[in-house]
Amino acid sequence: MEETRLDRRSVLAAAAGGLLASVAGCAEPRARTGVSFEGSHSDHDREVGGGSAYTAIYERTIDSVTLVRVFGVNDPLTGGEGQGQGSAFLVDENHVVTNEHVVAGGEEVDLQYVNGDWTTTELVGTDVYSDLAVLEVEHVPDEATPLTLAETTPAVGREVLAIGNPFGLEGTMTQGIVSGVDRSLGVGGRTGRARSFPNVIQFDAGVNPGNSGGPLVDLDGEVVGVINAGGGDNIGFAISAPLTRRVVPALIDDGVYHHPYIGIVLQTVDRAIAEENDLDRPGGVIVVDVADDTPASGVLRGSDDQVTRYGDPIPIGGDVILEIDDHPVPDRHTLSAVLTLEMSPGDTVPVTIRRDGELTTVELTLGERPSSP
Structure with a gap:
């Protein structure tokens, strides 16, 4: 600021x-x-x-x-x-x-x-x-x-x-x-x-x-x-x-507070992302990238391609997160709030995703957010 x-x-x-x-x-x-x-x-x-x-x-x-x-x-x-x-x-x-x-x-x-x-x-x-x-x-x-x-x-x-x-x-x-x-x-x-x-x-x-x-x-x-x-x-x-x-x-x-951590780069699924990924409707968050050696590594998949639409990069092929621990995830703001207010490092939670056009659920054990931004 x-x-x-x-x-x-x-x-x-x-x-x-x-x-x-x-x-x-x-x-x-x-x-x-x-x-x-x-x-x-x-x-x-x-x-x-x-x-x-x-x-x-x-x-x-x-x-x-x-x-x-x-x-x-x-x-x-x-x-x-x-x-x-x-x-x-x-x-x-x-x-x-x-x-x-x-x-x-x-x-x-x-x-x-x-x-x-x-x-x-x-x-x-x-x-x-x-x-x-x-x-x-x-x-x-x-x-x-x-x-x-x-x-x-x-x-x-x-x-x-x-x-x-x-x-x-x-x-x-x-x-x-x-x-x-x-x-x-x-x-x-x-x-x-x-x-x-x-x-x-x-x-x-x-x-x-x-x-x-x-x-x-x-x-x-x-x-x-x-x-x-x-x-x-x-x-x-x-x-x-x-x-x-x-x-x-x-x-x-x-003297400190430990925030839960997944280890992904994500983006809210809007109309353009939904259309380019053959999704029925906008909603959820798409995993753009997964950081190495993080809770999401080996559990969630990031996008493997992208296209440009009206000058903006559109991720293709990543997992789309729809729910976490039975909490709906319509956008990235909601995911951030749910993680912050409802969960802690060490919690193992079910994550409902759409992968390759199919709904599936994976288990994710949350880590601790690094101390430095």
Whole structure:
């Protein structure tokens, strides 16, 4: 995810012109300027009249959301060490969750609560494949309580609130709806590591650099996702709460989370692929290639030929995965979500495939995804 570096003058100029892009990430103030975009804590303490249901959710959650300040990250503008920032929130009495990309490459991480309190932290675990990180905190204010992670993925159309610190402006909340679910989000990240995050929620609440790592909450005050990125044009993304519920406990206990792994290159079967492979209809995923010495090696077959159609390569002859462990697989996003939320390394599962025009079932023992993307 491309990071954004701004000083106060450029932020104000862009805001005045309405040019601020909705691209979330880790806002990185240049260390040599010493500029901070923190809001006034007295604003939070004073009486505010009126309000709404959104106000009630804000008041219930804001004390548990923190500003993340990362020290010692590489500053590409100066070639030296700089600072980064993002958001985080409490998940238990002494741990916060944020994005892995927010803290990646940092030497020290401090947090600031909305009441003005600062605390030092210790990084206890990260996972690049879900873009999640957990920090143990030295201090938690009395008024800050852990936020609850939802057990299920929210329905499309559900109202959500994005809470965090865009551009370091503390305690910001924006409102929108869930625009889509079960997305797979491919990004490069600050360190240039290509990866794809599964089970991602799409939403339209405004997010900007500094929102990353903050909570996306519903009107019950439950966290439905950890804000990861924004793509502009009112599109934001968040790592789902169900995935977060799986990953975070492992990061706290072991410092790592082990993702299941098949070892294939795949592609969703669209109309063109279906026609070129004499399939009755689109649907499923075709195995384009099988990596050597992986769980799929000797079990699944990749394509052995390809044709070009409208400038795009079309794989020919690979296995088409239709189900895994009785879960239908209509596309690659679904396969990614099923693997991530339902399975673990070491599981042996039946895989229904179409091979050479015939339906068959093979047994596949899942491996552990390599630690580096």
